Amino acid sequence: MASHQTASLAILDDYVGIAAKHFSHTEGLKVDSFPDTLNPAKPDEFETLVKRLELYQIISSMRERTPFPAELQKRLPNLKLLLNSSVRNASIDMNCASERGIIVAGTKGDRPKDKKALEDLDELPPPAGHSxxxxxxxxxxxxxxxxxxxxxxxxxxxxxxxxxxxxxxxxxxxxxxxxxxxxxxxxxxxxxxxxxxxxxxxxxxxxxxxxxxxxxxxxxxxxxxxxxxxxxxxxxxxxxxxxxxxxxxxxxxxxxxxxxxxxxxxxxxxxxxxxxxxxxxxxxxxxxxxxxxxxxxxxxxxxxxxxxxxxxxxxxxxxxxxxSPHMGYANEGTMNRWYQEQAENVERWMNGEEVLNLMS
Incomplete structure (x- = not known):
């Protein structure tokens, strides 16, 4: 856990452009978005991805769209917090993240109980028990x-x-x-x-x-x-x-x-x-x-x-x-809720507080 006055965040694979608004209220956070997906399994795209991400302390990822194998994590010396959408991601090498002290945090995608969080969502995620x-x-x-x-x-x-x-x-x-x-x-x-x-x-x-x-x-x-x-x-x-x-x-x-x-x-x-x-x-x-x-x-x-x-x-x-192009989870309510949860974890991390939904 760390305390930072400023930090930089890279948003990956936000192809509909909904993520940035959720991070815009975090003071001291520099945000950049990269909606085009690069595949680290392809050598030329791997190097482009490294150059794209090597300066960032925080990365927001969308499911398994951009994998994070050990080879990639080892080339990202500044990465401290990796934000995942959902609570499971087989494409992240968790052993490597643990060895390098990278915090990996997931999201639940459930309906928020906080009144302000509810008001910030134009569409709610499906109710519990539905998908x-x-x-x-x-x-x-x-x-x-x-x-x-x-x-x-x-x-x-x-x-x-x-x-x-x-x-x-x-x-x-x-x-x-x-x-x-x-x-x-x-x-x-x-x-x-x-x-x-x-x-x-x-x-x-x-x-x-x-x-x-x-x-x-x-x-x-x-x-x-x-x-x-x-x-x-x-x-x-x-x-x-x-x-x-x-x-x-x-x-x-x-x-x-x-x-x-x-x-x-x-x-x-x-x-x-x-x-x-x-x-x-x-x-x-x-x-x-x-x-x-x-x-x-x-x-x-x-x-x-x-x-x-x-x-x-x-x-x-x-x-x-x-x-269909992996649309099963890609609904407006859940996607926005995931980014909302990620933004909360960014604020927690920057304030030196405990990060929620840690993955292991």
Whole structure:
């Protein structure tokens, strides 16, 4: 912990320009914003990123958009406080930060209790127990099953366009949940209540007892969620939704073997993390039309490179594909609240006070 009369802050990846206003009231703080993302895994961008950040004591980061591996942290001699959005970030080398005395602080994104903090937010974050990740996941799935992207484009570009294909009904079908945590439970609840779907789920330590507790926590009856084996999950799902935590152990948890088990009519949804799925295996499955479709909000490299195959799925995929640019968390209320929390931590640090939401 340190006490500073003045400090410099670099805001990274604020592509909609909402962060600076939250830091503007902090006396003695010099703020610069860099909305264009640089990837430290690319040598030329790494050096540019070092030169951009080497003078700053404080850095505001947005999720995993700009990773902070040890190699980068070691080239930033002035960095004392690294602000993260949310309470988890696998792209920050926490061991290196600890060794170098860099404080890493997260944000909760919850609705503030302080009256002034409430007044400063034009839009509130979702209430506790709700997430726009679930909203986005269902929006993608319904768009894919209802042919909304294709028909919207056709009606706007072809003066003769009208009905050209058929929707996919999902009511009463089987929804598979890979990872029955908070988001998985939220996804399953909507499927069960809104569409009468049968819910099956798997994760490494999931038991039927835990599945029953999850169902009851969602206001559903015991037995509404059925714990199954991993193979049963992939063989039985009509819609398979991924909500697993990314770790070295779970990387590539969905691969060629899993795709070979899936129904040809099945749809895969991933709003969790790209590397949970073997990218090559998914591309091959879509090229071959091995599954009906995929809706993806997360990717293996973000932002997507200009030459990414995902930018040209219309030219190679036999399956339906609906994409969005990692928008699940990017809602106005949560994003502003994150920056509000970051600004509070900057003031605390500059005043020599305890920083909130320390990460380890």
């Amino acid at each position: 726009t990740v679930i909203q986005l996941a269902w929006a993608q799935l319904l768009a894919l099953c209802s042919r909304i992207p294709q028909d919207d484009h056709a009606l706007k570009t072809d003066p003769t366009a009208w009905q050209s294909a058929l929707m996919i009904p999902i009511a009463g079908k089987t929804l598979g949940i890979l990872g029955l945590g908070k988001l998985g439970i939220g996804m399953a609840k909507v499927g069960a209540l809104a569409f009468g779907m049968e819910v099956i789920a798997w994760s490494e330590n999931l038991t039927q007892e835990k599945a029953d507790a999850a169902a009851e926590s969602a206001g559903l009856s015991k037995g509404a969620f059925k714990a199954v084996s991993k193979e049963e999950l992939f063989r039985g799902s009509d819609v398979l939704s991924v909500h697993y935590v990314l770790s070295p152990r779970s990387r590539g948890i969905v691969g060629t073997e899993e795709f070979s088990c899936m129904k040809k009519s099945a749809i895969l949804s991933n709003t969790s993390r790209g590397p949970l799925i073997d990218e090559g295996a998914l591309i091959e499955a879509l090229k071959a039309g091995r599954i009906k479709g995929a809706s993806l909000d997360v990717f293996w490299e973000e932002p997507l490179p200009k030459d990414s195959p995902w930018r040209s799925t219309n030219s190679w995929a036999k399956s339906e594909v609906v994409l």
